[in-house]
Amino acid sequence: MTLSPLIKLNDGHSIPQVGLGTWPLDDDQVATAVVHAMEAGYRHIDTAVKYGNEVGVGHGIQASGVERSEIFVTTKLDGQFQGRDRAVDGLEASLKRMGLKYVDLLLIHWPLPRRGEFVSTWKTFERLQAEGKARSIGVSNFKPAHLERLMSECEVVPAVNQIQLSPAITRVAEREFHAKHGIVTESYSPLGGTGADLLTAPVLAQLGEKYGKTPGQLVLRWHIQQGLVTIPKSGNPERMAENLDIFDFALDPQDLAEMAILDEGPDAGNDSDVTGH
Numbered sequence: 177m178t179l180s181p182l183i184k185l186n187d188g189h190s191i192p193q194v195g196l197g198t199w200p201l202d203d204d205q206v207a208t209a210v211v212h213a214m215e216a217g218y219r220h221i222d223t224a225v226k227y228g229n230e231v232g233v234g235h236g237i238q239a240s241g242v243e244r245s246e247i248f249v250t251t252k253l254d255g256q257f258q259g260r261d262r263a264v265d266g267l268e269a270s271l272k273r274m275g276l277k278y279v280d281l282l283l284i285h286w287p288l289p290r291r292g293e294f295v296s297t298w299k300t301f302e303r304l305q306a307e308g309k310a311r312s313i314g315v316s317n318f319k320p321a322h323l324e325r326l327m328s329e330c331e332v333v334p335a336v337n338q339i340q341l342s343p344a345i346t347r348v349a350e351r352e353f354h355a356k357h358g359i360v361t362e363s364y365s366p367l368g369g370t371g372a373d374l375l376t377a378p379v380l381a382q383l384g385e386k387y388g389k390t391p392g393q394l395v396l397r398w399h400i401q402q403g404l405v406t407i408p409k410s411g412n413p414e415r416m417a418e419n420l421d422i423f424d425f426a427l428d429p430q431d432l433a434e435m436a437i438l439d440e441g442p443d444a445g446n447d448s449d450v451t452g453h
Contacts, residue, residue, distance in 0.1 A: 183403070192219050193404075196222065198223045201411055221236075230273040237249070252338075264304065267310065281310070315337050318337050323359070335360060343439065344444060361404050
């Protein structure tokens with residue numbers, strides 16, 4: 177069993193660097209996946225209200241036999257919970273579905289800047305953290321401009337910004353901004369996401385022969401060496417174990433430079449000024 181290294185957050189808590197992404201698994205699938213993940217060594221589970229699988233996540237945690245204090249649980253509240261105090265009921269419902277007393281990380285799922293409610297939502301998150309319902313609070317899909325507004329109008333700097341990120345969508349400017357302000361960058365769709373052809377890139381096949389690793393392992397190792405938290409999704413026990421088997425090697429600088437050819441540029445990926453839910 178392999179346990180992921182921990183990364184320290186700006187509030188003093190720590191987050192496992194590799195977690196289990198759960199979209200788009202349903203309740204039954206995710207309950208089984210969480211049990212297998214715990215057996216493989218995962219201690220970080222990522223879900224969201226929008227995923228519709230929080231009940232299954234809770235069942236999986238309970239069935240795993242792993243102590244709650246050893247598991248880092250993230251959930252996200254989407255746009256229906258934005259606005260003053262709406263997140264209170266949103267988190268209470270999430271906790272009830274999962275059978276938990278608290279989450280380790282609560283995220284605003286999308287900024288939805290045209291609605292202009294993410295600041296009041298964040299102030300509610302600050303209160304939920306102070307009450308112990310969420311040990312850490314953060315955001316997802318926020319751009320530097322959105323974060324600057326939060327930091328200028330609120331008290332707590334987000335601990336995490338979870339964004340679409342991979343060797344094809346590198347978000348260099350965003351990562352530099354996060355590092356400057358002590359915000360941990362977390363990658364979703366770290367292997368390229370549904371429909372992406374990242375893992376078929378010839379450079380990964382070549383490096384796979386050198387290291388004796390799969391393209392997916394090489395990409396996940398890229399995330400680790402960038403200091404990122406990453407949450408690959410899988411319901412397959414063998415793939416879960418494979419995704420954790422990335423701590424016995426390191427990509428050398430020349431190989432990292434060769435992987436730079438995979439970068440599709442600063443405009444690749446979603447634009448959270450115009451998309452979200």
